[in-house]
Amino acid sequence: MSLTYEKLEGNMAELTITVPADDFVEACKEVYNRSKNKFQLDGFRKGHVPQAFIEKAYGPAVFYEEAANDLMNKTYYEEIKDIDLEIVSNPEISIAQIEKGKDFIYKAKVATKPPVELGDLSKIEIDKVDVEVTDEDIEKEIEQKLKANATTSEVTDRAAQDGDEVKINFEGFVDEVAFEGGKGEDYPLRLGSGTFIPGFEDQIVGHNIGDKFDVNVTFPENYQAENLAGKPAVFKTEILGIKETKVPELDDEYVSDTTDFETVDEFKEDIKKTVTERKEKQAKHEKEEKAIAKLVELSNVELPEPMIKYQQERMIDQFGQQLMYQGMNLEQYLNMTGQTRDDMRDQVRPEAEKTIKNSLIIEAVADAQGFEVTEEEVEAEMQKMAEQYKMEIEKIKEFMGEDQTESLKHDIRMNKAVEYIASQAKEV
Numbered sequence: 001m002s003l004t005y006e007k008l009e010g011n012m013a014e015l016t017i018t019v020p021a022d023d024f025v026e027a028c029k030e031v032y033n034r035s036k037n038k039f040q041l042d043g044f045r046k047g048h049v050p051q052a053f054i055e056k057a058y059g060p061a062v063f064y065e066e067a068a069n070d071l072m073n074k075t076y077y078e079e080i081k082d083i084d085l086e087i088v089s090n091p092e093i094s095i096a097q098i099e100k101g102k103d104f105i106y107k108a109k110v111a112t113k114p115p116v117e118l119g120d121l122s123k124i125e126i127d128k129v130d131v132e133v134t135d136e137d138i139e140k141e142i143e144q145k146l147k148a149n150a151t152t153s154e155v156t157d158r159a160a161q162d163g164d165e166v167k168i169n170f171e172g173f174v175d176e177v178a179f180e181g182g183k184g185e186d187y188p189l190r191l192g193s194g195t196f197i198p199g200f201e202d203q204i205v206g207h208n209i210g211d212k213f214d215v216n217v218t219f220p221e222n223y224q225a226e227n228l229a230g231k232p233a234v235f236k237t238e239i240l241g242i243k244e245t246k247v248p249e250l251d252d253e254y255v256s257d258t259t260d261f262e263t264v265d266e267f268k269e270d271i272k273k274t275v276t277e278r279k280e281k282q283a284k285h286e287k288e289e290k291a292i293a294k295l296v297e298l299s300n301v302e303l304p305e306p307m308i309k310y311q312q313e314r315m316i317d318q319f320g321q322q323l324m325y326q327g328m329n330l331e332q333y334l335n336m337t338g339q340t341r342d343d344m345r346d347q348v349r350p351e352a353e354k355t356i357k358n359s360l361i362i363e364a365v366a367d368a369q370g371f372e373v374t375e376e377e378v379e380a381e382m383q384k385m386a387e388q389y390k391m392e393i394e395k396i397k398e399f400m401g402e403d404q405t406e407s408l409k410h411d412i413r414m415n416k417a418v419e420y421i422a423s424q425a426k427e428v
Contacts, residue, residue, distance in 0.1 A: 121295065167187065197219060301358070
């Protein structure tokens with residue numbers, strides 16, 4: 001088995017992979033053994049027709065396509081492991097020679113990692129990132145924590161108010177005809193949430209449990225259901241129940257009962273520390289993002305089209321995996337949104353190009369600065385993982401194979417480069 005390659009224009013290369021004739025014969029035999037039960041010829045029991053008779057009846061190439069696929073899947077990634085090319089796309093395969101008794105030869109056109117003309121890091125200028133923690137920031141954080149500990153209770157002695165959760169029955173009519181999707185029973189609705197059509201929730205306020213009344217609204221002109229867009233509608237509505245939310249009052253008693261602190265002042269000081277740490281982390285990330293974006297502007301790199309396509313497909317596949325966690329697959333999502341995979345490719349292309357350029361630029365900085373990763377740094381990262389997953393570090397090491405460890409080293413090296421780029425940026 002052998003591999004040769006020719007570099008082409010535009011950071012492309014064509015690989016030629018030669019598989020010995022005997023291996024091709026063996027691959028055809030394996031395909032025959034897998035598929036012989038599909039064939040039946042006069043004079044032979046089904047599944048017992050010799051390979052030579054099948055090839056004579058159906059032509060010598062009857063097993064070629066499947067055998068070729070088997071050999072390419074088996075040999076491609078093995079052969080490219082040790083060549084001095086950094087391949088950054090899926091291969092575009094073509095068959096150069098396929099005939100029993102001769103070597104099987106196929107070609108693979110691939111994109112290779114493009115060179116980077118790195119910009120001058122001393123010219124990186126970015127807008128100053130705000131890290132000041134205001135009293136408003138602290139109050140918002142406290143408000144969120146109080147709301148998280150809020151309690152709800154049934155209300156029977158007053159009308160519905162803004163902020164209440166009501167349970168309602170409703171049915172919508174346009175021109176006195178009920179429309180599809182306009183009916184709900186025992187429906188929980190938070191008044192003031194803006195969940196329903198503008199004006200709907202406002203007209204619930206002031207009504208009591210048991211009230212039956214009309215809610216008059218007009219659908220927005222840009223409403224997703226075109227048959228309803230811009231039309232006036234009447235919702236026959238009934239209130240079944242009302243719940244009010246009570247947010248606890250911030251005082252020393254609440255603090256001592258629900259936190260590790262005794263007084264409001266101590267609690268606020270801890271909140272300030274938490275918000276400060278979060279803002280500093282966000283500011284660090286924002287500064288890094290801005291610095292990298294500016295360095296990309298100052299640098300020059302030409303991306304081969306197959307490299308972009310490869311990243312687009314990766315992003316779409318990752319989105320599809322996320323959908324699966326929500327009980328939906330990509331095909332269902334595309335049907336529901338009226339999109340095609342090509343539409344998604346167009347949507348993700350700018351982000352795909354940005355992701356590739358960022359990665360190439362960061363790696364170029366790591367190379368230029370000669371950043372290396374020590375065993376101690378790898379150990380430290382594994383220790384963080386162990387603490388995060390509440391595992392012994394030895395177990396983490398057992399789970400991480402050679403590929404994962406190399407990936408971790410790469411991430412550490414890239415993080416060093418990112419921090420270095422940010423350190424060179426001037427905030428103006």
